[in-house]
Amino acid sequence: MAREFTPTITDLEALKVFTHPLRIALYRALSTARAATASQLADQVDEAVSLVSYHLRKLAAHGFIVEAPELGTDGRERWWKPVSDKGWSFRGSDFVGDPEGAAVVGQVTRQLLATRTQRYGAFLDQQSAWSTEWTDAAFSAEYVPRLTAAELAELAEEMAAVARRWQQRGRAAEDAGDTEGREHVALHLYGFPYRP
Structure with missing residues (x-):
């Protein structure tokens, strides 16, 4: 692919x-x-x-x-x-x-x-x-790995690939007329260095 x-x-x-x-x-x-x-x-x-x-x-x-x-x-x-x-x-x-x-x-x-x-x-x-099903599915998380700049860039690529795969899955289902139970979902990801 x-x-x-x-x-x-x-x-x-x-x-x-x-x-x-x-x-x-x-x-x-x-x-x-x-x-x-x-x-x-x-x-x-x-x-x-x-x-x-x-x-x-x-x-x-x-x-x-x-x-x-x-x-x-x-x-x-x-x-x-x-x-x-x-x-x-x-x-x-x-x-x-x-x-x-x-x-x-x-x-x-x-x-x-x-x-x-x-x-x-x-x-x-x-x-x-929203129904309990949706509020239980929603998430907010923070992870604090210790990475190099190259590793952070690699992580960003992996996360983008995962998000694109799910976006394509949703669009394909919508194009096929499968809209039952589907909602728009906002997925926000940030990755940036910081010093405690």
């Missing part, structure tokens, strides 16, 4: 697209839906359709999403879909020699952390609305 890579952003202007929290929210909503119109996305993010359309065009201008005219039923609908079902990634080291690049990496990383924290907080606030 060929190894699948997540597209990596190396262009600073493209990375800047994700300094805006609404663009992160729209990209996530579109990735979850796999395709949607600006009106559908506007309902999800509680923003005006015109504002959502503007930000979708910004995402498209940098190649993160594309129009999906094959999904429209009439000429008035404008459908969008992500370019990749693998999402995107970036490495701080690609921007380390550029002070602006380092600032943008920090800003995007903090925006992503804020949206992930908000999503997990919403789950914690709404746990009582």
Whole structure:
């Protein structure tokens, strides 16, 4: 089986697209839906359709999403879909020699952390609305292995491969019409050095 890579952003202007929290929210909503119109996305993010359309065009201008005219039923609908079902990634080291690049990496990383924290907080606030089966299946864990930088990079690759395998399994089931009992699941993983 060929190894699948997540597209990596190396262009600073493209990375800047994700300094805006609404663009992160729209990209996530579109990735979850796999395709949607600006009106559908506007309902999800509680923003005006015109504002959502503007930000979708910004995402498209940098190649993160594309129009999906094959999904429209009439000429008035404008459908969008992500370019990749693998999402995107970036490495701080690609921007380390550029002070602006380092600032943008920090800003995007903090925006992503804020949206992930908000999503997990919403789950914690709404746990009582979920069945025991789901609340027992949910997890939060922290491990503190002592590793080299190379080992941490290897661990990250292994964790990404596992997550991709489960993502593909869920998508295949959904494509086959098996949606019974399935929910969207957010999986957040962080691996970083620290000194006690």
